[in-house]
Amino acid sequence: MVRAATVLPHEALPVPAEALARLDALAEGLDAAALWWLSGYAAGLARGRGSAAAPEARPAVAAATPPLTVLYGSQTGNAKRIAEALAGRLEAAGQAVRLIRADAYPHRELAQERQLVIVISTQGDGDPPEDARGFVEFLLGRRAPKLPQLRFAVLGLGDSSYPKFCAIGRQLDERLAELGASRWLPRADADVDIERVAGPWTESLEQLARDSTPARPPLATVTPLRSAAPTAGTRERPLEAELLGNQRITGRGSDRDIRHLELAVPGLAYEPGDALGIWPRNPADTVAALLAALRLPGEAEVSVAGPRTTLAEALLARVEITRLSRSFLVAHAERAGDTGLTALLAEEQRESLAARLSQWQLIDLVLAHPAPWRAEELITALRPLQPRLYSIASSRLAVGDEAHLCVAHVAWQQDGQPRWGAASHHLAGLAEETKLPVFLERNPRFRLPTDPARDLVMIGPGTGVAPFRGFLQQRIAEGARGRHWLFFGNPHSRSDFLYQLEWQQAHRAGHLQRIDLAFSRDQARKVYVQHRLLERADELLAWLDGGAHLYVCGDANRMARDVHAALIEVLARRHGGDAERATEALSALQAEGRYQRDVY
Ligand code: NAP
Numbered sequence: 001m002v003r004a005a006t007v008l009p010h011e012a013l014p015v016p017a018e019a020l021a022r023l024d025a026l027a028e029g030l031d032a033a034a035l036w037w038l039s040g041y042a043a044g045l046a047r048g049r050g051s052a053a054a055p056e057a058r059p060a061v062a063a064a065t066p067p068l069t070v071l072y073g074s075q076t077g078n079a080k081r082i083a084e085a086l087a088g089r090l091e092a093a094g095q096a097v098r099l100i101r102a103d104a105y106p107h108r109e110l111a112q113e114r115q116l117v118i119v120i121s122t123q124g125d126g127d128p129p130e131d132a133r134g135f136v137e138f139l140l141g142r143r144a145p146k147l148p149q150l151r152f153a154v155l156g157l158g159d160s161s162y163p164k165f166c167a168i169g170r171q172l173d174e175r176l177a178e179l180g181a182s183r184w185l186p187r188a189d190a191d192v193d194i195e196r197v198a199g200p201w202t203e204s205l206e207q208l209a210r211d212s213t214p215a216r217p218p219l220a221t222v223t224p225l226r227s228a229a230p231t232a233g234t235r236e237r238p239l240e241a242e243l244l245g246n247q248r249i250t251g252r253g254s255d256r257d258i259r260h261l262e263l264a265v266p267g268l269a270y271e272p273g274d275a276l277g278i279w280p281r282n283p284a285d286t287v288a289a290l291l292a293a294l295r296l297p298g299e300a301e302v303s304v305a306g307p308r309t310t311l312a313e314a315l316l317a318r319v320e321i322t323r324l325s326r327s328f329l330v331a332h333a334e335r336a337g338d339t340g341l342t343a344l345l346a347e348e349q350r351e352s353l354a355a356r357l358s359q360w361q362l363i364d365l366v367l368a369h370p371a372p373w374r375a376e377e378l379i380t381a382l383r384p385l386q387p388r389l390y391s392i393a394s395s396r397l398a399v400g401d402e403a404h405l406c407v408a409h410v411a412w413q414q415d416g417q418p419r420w421g422a423a424s425h426h427l428a429g430l431a432e433e434t435k436l437p438v439f440l441e442r443n444p445r446f447r448l449p450t451d452p453a454r455d456l457v458m459i460g461p462g463t464g465v466a467p468f469r470g471f472l473q474q475r476i477a478e479g480a481r482g483r484h485w486l487f488f489g490n491p492h493s494r495s496d497f498l499y500q501l502e503w504q505q506a507h508r509a510g511h512l513q514r515i516d517l518a519f520s521r522d523q524a525r526k527v528y529v530q531h532r533l534l535e536r537a538d539e540l541l542a543w544l545d546g547g548a549h550l551y552v553c554g555d556a557n558r559m560a561r562d563v564h565a566a567l568i569e570v571l572a573r574r575h576g577g578d579a580e581r582a583t584e585a586l587s588a589l590q591a592e593g594r595y596q597r598d599v600y
Helices: 017-027 032-048 078-092 107-112 130-140 167-178 195-211 284-294 311-317 326-336 339-344 347-359 362-368 375-381 422-428 462-478 500-508 529-535 537-545 556-575 579-591
Strands: 068-073 097-101 115-121 151-157 188-190 239-248 258-264 275-278 388-391 402-408 411-414 417-420 435-441 456-459 484-490 514-519 549-554 595-599
Touching (some): 068 078, 078 195, 130 579, 188 195, 284 311, 311 375, 326 339, 326 347, 326 362, 388 422, 579 595
Parallel strands (some): 068 097, 115 151
Antiparallel strands (some): 239 435
16 A cells, blocks of 8 residues: 555644545545555645645655656556555655556656666566556657666566566566666566565565665654555455346357356445456366376365365365466476477477467366376465456446446366366356455556546447446446447347347437447358447547547457457548558547557
C-alpha cells in the first residue's frame, strides 16, 4: 500500500482531522497510480498558493537522492501488485518514489530520469501488456534518447510455458543498456510463481536503495492513512463468496458449455471492467489419474508449500497440474532419462516444446514419459497453484452485492481421455450455496467514460462479451445519455447467442441502439466481428467522430489482432487509404483512453 501521511498526533498535522477524513474517503477505491497523481496535483496546488517550502510534516525523504521512478506494465494485475509493494519498500529505504503505470508515463521525462525500475509482464506471444504498448514502442524505437545519466533495474514477469518467456523485460533491459544506462541490478525473470524470483530481487534492490541513501533516521513514522487491517476480498485475504446460481447458457446443440454464474460478494466494491480472481481446485479425476500413474499414495503426507497435508490434497489445491512449465519438464526429463524428452528441451525445439506445453497437462507427460517421483519432491518441483481471473459481467448498481461471471468450461479429449481447465471445471461443477474464495482484481485501464453522454462501441465475441453486460447495466442504472453499440460473435445463433434475451430487451427499451452479430459457423464462409466492423465502417466513423469510446474484450491472439487491423482499415477510409495515418489515429484514440482493450 502506498504511504499517504505521517503518523503524528492530530494536532501536529497541518490538516484538520475532518479534512483528513474527507481525504481518506476520496482516496477510497483509487488505485496507486491515481493516488500518486493526486499527490502531484496537491503539490502543484501548494506551489500555486505560494508555499515554496514543503512543511515539516512531509515524509523525511532523503533530499540528496534523486527521485526514483517505479514504472509498471501489467495485464492481469501481477506486475502492478509487485510494483506497488516494491515502491513501498523503496520508499521505506529512503527513496523518493514515483509509482506510475506505463501508459501514464510522459515519455519526454525519460531523458531526465536518474533512477528507473521497471516491472513488466510479457503476454502469451511475446507481447507487452496493453498498458505498456506505447512505452515499449517508444523505448525500442528510434525516438528513445541516450540515457547515460540513468541507472535502472528490470523485473520481467511471464509464464515459462510460452517460448517467448519474459521477452519484453529482456528487450527493455537490453535496450536501456544500449542507450547508455547502467544496470543497478541484473534483470530477473519471474515465472508464474512470481514470489520465488521477485522476493529476493526486491530485497536486493531495497538493500541497494538503502546503501545509496545518505544516513538519516528511519522512516518508521510513515504509515497508511487508513487502518492497517487488510480488507477482505484481496488475493491474500480472499472473500468466501457463496454461489447463488450456476446456469449453462449455451443451447443443447452447442459444443461449448458456457456458464452464467452468480456469486454473493457482500462489500466487494467492484466497478464495471474489473475482474474477479478465483482460487480454484484442480479436477479430482485428474488427481486420481495422476496418483495411479505415478504409483503414489494420495494419503502420503507432504509438508511443503504450506502446512502439512496429504499428497492428494496438495495436488488438488496447492500446485499447478493442468499447466506444465518448462522447469518441471527439465526436472522430469532428468528423472525419466528419456532422450526424446531431453531433445525437446533444446533451444531449436522451442516451438515444438511450446506446442507440447500448450496441449499437455502433467498427467499426459507422466503417461507418455514415466519417471519415478517421491511425493514431497513432486510437490516441490511443481509450480504453486495460481488464481484465475474472470471479467465481471455485472454492475453493482443493477445486482447489488452480487458479482456475475460468464465462464467457458474448458474441456477436451487427449488420447481418448477427458481433460479440463482447472478453474472453469471447478466452477462448472459447483452446486449452489457452495462457498469459494474470490478476490477483486481492479482493472483501471478498462473503464467506462466519465462523461455519460459519450457513445460506446463494444466488441466482445465469445465470453469476451462479459464486461459489456456490466457496462450496459451500469449505464442504464446511471441513466447515461450516450448510445451503445455491441458487436458479438460466436459459432451458432441458435445455441451460442449469449444473453440474447437481455440484449434484445435492452434494444427494445432503447438502451442498446445497435447490435451486430457474427455467427461464424452458420454459413459456409466464416463470419467474424471484424467483418461486421468493415461492413459498418461509415457508421462507425460517424460514431467515432462524435467522440465514441471503443472497447474490445476477448481472445488476444487472433481476434484482438484481427479487430485491430480492421479498425485501422476503417480509419484508413478517413485518411485516403493511408494505413500509416490510420494507425496513428488509432494510437491517438488509445492515448486518449477512447480505445481500450481487455484481452488475453
Ligand atoms: P472464442 O473462441 O473467442 O470464439 C468466439 C467467436 O470468435 C467464435 O465465433 C469464433 O469463430 C470467433 N473467432 C475465431 N477466430 C476469430 C478471429 N480471428 N477474429 C474474430 N473472431 C474469431 O470464444 P470463447 O471460447 O468464449 O473464448 C473467448 C476468449 O476470450 C478466450 O480466449 C478467453 O480467455 C478470452 N476472454 C478474455 C477476457 C479478458 O481478457 N478480460 C474476458 C473473457 C474472455 P470460430 O470458432 O467458428 O472460428
